[in-house]
Amino acid sequence: MKRFSLLAMVIPALIGSCTADSKKQVSQNKKDSTEIQVTDSVNRKAADNKTILARREVPVLCYHQIRNNIASDSKRAHDDIIAPDKFREHIKMLADSGYHTIQPDQLYNYLVYGAKLPDKPIIISFDDTDEDQFTVGNTTLKKYGFKGVYFIMTVSIGRKGRISYMTKAQIKQLADEGNTIASHTYDHKNxxxxxxxDWKTQIDEPTRKLEEITGKKIEYFAYPYGVYKSSTLHKLKEHGFKAAFILSTARDEQYPLLTIRRIIDPGRYTAKNLYYSINKSFNKTKS
Incomplete structure (x- = not known):
């Protein structure tokens, strides 16, 4: 009888230990999977430009101001403004549709080394440092377990006025929470x-400032207005950038990593409009 009682005590303990070990292993597997994504560059040969261009494009969305329109807004500005309620509706649609946000490092490893991505990957990016990207944008993304990419224009950090901009503390928080902080020049120069x-004032100095704020390397860039110049793209690599983002124009065949396409989610779009736009714009490959 005593022997039976002893077994009755030991077996649940063993089961509990196995369960704990199982949970620990699942956690380790997730960690290992992440590490594989990050270290892929060590184990594989980098793809050439033709291969990179042939890979299926990952959707990248671009947002600017998340606020309601006011009377003084120009007609052109309406494309860069999305109401908070509509932004929340669009992000909910992405989550409900099974999209998973990824970070630029994951996109880079996929394009260059063929690393695996989650089902329906997408990047959600923000330009210009507006504070509503933190108060509305980041808060909404966190609700669905999403992460974003924030392209910072450093001249505006901490500025307050009709439009308020993110502080150093807010930018640091975004980085600490696993979002990517990236460069958008000093003052939005073309x-x-x-x-x-300008390579010093618009590129190197903003990079140093953002690295001081975040404690992390700054390796990604977005062109103001989405405009680039093919003859100087090579200099971005020389100044430490792994990849750069344009808007919806064609990629440069010599520098596909420095001309990754994005589309703006206009404030006039419904969630259904955005869904169709994503599929029309990105569900193609170039051979």
Missing amino acids: FAQFTEE
Whole structure:
């Protein structure tokens, strides 16, 4: 009888131990999977430009201001403004439709090394540092377990006024929570008009400032207005960038990693419009 009682005590303990070990293994598997994605570049040969261009494009969305329109907004500005309620509706649609947000490092490893991505991957990006991207954008993404990419224009950090901009503390928080902080120049100067001095003021100094704020390397860039100049794309690599993002124009065949396409989610779109736009714009490959 005593022997039976002893077994009765030991067996549940063993089962509990196995369950704990199983949970620990699941957690480790997730960690290992993440590490495989990050270290793929060590184990595989980098793809050439033709291969990169032939890979199926990953949808990348671009947002600017998340607020309601006001009377002084120009007609052109309406494309860059989306109402908070509509933004929340669009992000909910993405979650309900099975999309999974990824970060630029994952996209880079996929394009260059063929690393695996989750089902229905998507990048959600924000330009210009507006504070509503933190208060509305980040809050909404977190609700669905999403992460974003924030392209920061450093001249605006901490500015307050009719439009308020993110503070250093908010940018640091975004980075600490696993979002990507990236560069969008110092003051939104057109990349196609860069002078030699601009590589210091518009590129190197903003990079240093963002690295000081986040404690992380800044390796991704978005062109103001989506405009680039083919003859100077090579200099972005020389200044430490792994990839850069345009808007909806064609990619450069010599520098596909430095001309990754995005589309703007206009404020006039319904969630259904956005869904169709994503599929029309990105569900193709280039051979």
